[in-house]
Amino acid sequence: MPLLQATGVTKQFGGLRALSNVDLTVEEGEIVGVIGPNGAGKTTFFNCLTGMETRTSGEILFRGAPLPTRPDRVTVAGVARTFQNIRLFHNMTVLENVLVGTHPRSRAGVLSAIGRGPRYKREERKAESTSRELLSFVKLDGLRGELAKSLSYGDQRRLEIARALATDPGLLLLDEPTAGMNASETAGAIALVKAIRARGIGIVLIEHDMRFVFGLCDRVAVLVHGEKMVEGSPAQVQSDERVISAYLGRPAE
């Protein structure tokens, strides 16, 4: 059973068809890249998967069951994401950001938060130790007490990943994880994505850095004008005529 199976995902904005009949399958522990020119519908596809936009039609199965259509329920079901334009909780500390991520994996309600019984304390300790572990996993453990907004750009990207991992996902959607990073930060990101896979988490990533995509992904799907043009191994995609012309244009006849 595949981890994620999306079939026929379509999104219509008025007269504009942003996505038409996109299929994508992700197996356990797989890294899948989604590439395509600007405006091809990559982020819209992520938004439809995570319920941030309602899809016009299409079916999405996660671990064999239909994926809910509300963002918080999608996360509870086990699909987490990061955002293209980083969306951290800027005025919370680094640790607090990750603690918020543990929300769907804890249950304390109003009464137990007021009463603070042993179960509440146990849960809170566990959330904190998970968060600390994740922060050291993304190498931010020295910055726990800093405000998220005071972090450097690359650190903010990694914090966003740690926060998404705190929701304990089976599938992680990364929207341009290396945007705005320099070469050494990108190298770090490659190692990080591999380490996430090693934790048994499937990954779908949108990326414009081709070296990053082709060096990392098991499979690459190319979206052009809302349609999936090609899907295959990096080598197949790289040599496909249609992809080359979509990116570079056709040679003059």
Add this chain to the structure above:
Amino acid sequence: MIPMLQRALRIQHTWNLPLRTCQAMAAAAFVLEVVGTNLAWATYTGFPGLMSLSFYPAGARSYVLALSVALALVAVRFTRRRQAGIWASLASFALTLQTLIAISRDGGGLVNVSAGAWITLLGTILGIIAFVALPDDGAPLPSSWPRLPRVLDGLAVVAGIGAAMLLLVYGLSVDPANQFVGLVIALIGGLAALNRLGLFAWLGALYARQQGLSLALIGLAAISFPFTQNGESYWLRVGANVGVLAAAAIGLNVVVGLAGLLDLGYIAFFGVGAYVAALYGNAGLGPSRGHIPFLLIVPLGALVSGLIGVIIGAPTLRLRGDYLAIVTLGFGEIFRIVVNTYDGFTGGPNGLANIPDLAFGSFNFGLPHKVFGITLQGFANYYWAELVLIAIVVFVFSRLDRSRIGRAWVAIREDELAAAAMGINTVAYKLLAFGIGASVAGGSGTIQAHVATQVSPDSFVFMQSVLLLAAVVLGGMGTVPGALVGAAILYAVPEKLRAFSDYRLLIFGVLLILVMRFRPEGMIASKRRQREFHDTEASGSDALSAPPGFAGAVP
């Protein structure tokens, strides 16, 4: 004028006089002020504060004297702390000027101002110049405050809270409005100067180390307030009124400060509680003539109010942004108009009058009682009942704030979409905050009905919602002490300034603008808010981010 003041109060400066010159000027200012405050300020008797006597500094003169002594200490001990010096000298100047104007106005001309006032004024001007001209080394706030041994730590907490209590009691006893304004000016200047010297940072750390003791002492001070009133009821009534509104302000703080939902009709929930108490409490003014005992009517009022909050919130909290503000504004009006219209049930525009005092068994809240030989007027009982209510609300608030739920609220305030992506059911959590806020308002409203002995639609107008919101913003969003201080200032200080009651809203407006400009995180800021507004400043960027709905902090 604002940029000029700003330049003086911030780091930039224009003249760099030598240190020695400045010190000499500060010394001269000190001498002039001591001499001036010991001479007569007014030629006629009758001006409050014994201004016509020589060698008897009283009233405003004593405040100037105290400020000048402080100024001299600053000059000697912390030569480089020009900001503290500027604040203290500005305050003494403003104070002298205010007294001088009052004397000439009451007496009928500047001729009535004696030499003492002029000498002092000269001294204060010299003081301002001395500190403005002081070279600034840009050094951080002094960390030279000593870390005390543990025993002294506790004593310092006792002393600090005791001093605050004495100041409060003294402030309430200062009578003529003129002199009270003088005291306020002196306090603002003096406290700002002390803040610049790092005293409050030091005290804050001290209280954090001695949290249990501090809380116990603050509670004790609050409980003992009625004993300082010599059996009079005036300030106890004010205290009882402030108490209910302070509890409501903490509730509003959950909605606005934590979850970031702008509620402009909050007073309506307060009104719901008040009407529940009037109709079904021991007043029994409802058609059922029912009598529900006090201990049940408070939770009942809270429950009804909370339910209405959930009903109002459920459809609107799905929307983002400012829609909620508009809907709550509308709800506040609907409540008022409905109450006004259904006069068979609610008494209409006349409201419900003659609500009897609360009774708890055979104990009547309205009667004076003798405790330890001190007669306490009835309002003391209400005041204490409200303290209990506030204690409960504070306890719940602080527990929720530092929990999974509080984190979810703050996350929603920060970025609703990202919060949803973290698995937070944003609608449910917003509804929870809204409902908790509404029920706190309802609970305090039930007590308010008895304190005021009547309820009418006029008490629950839009302006009251705005004032409560102003109390929260002024005091500091997201903190309990902030809401308490804000409510106390907005509702107690006007009692002192009845002479200026026509200008009440004008003064509030100016005060709010000043707070937003110079201390956008509020008077008592949560750590988070303080960093929100000042971390960027420290790193050299001017980009302050205003919380949504409260623009105005950004020039």
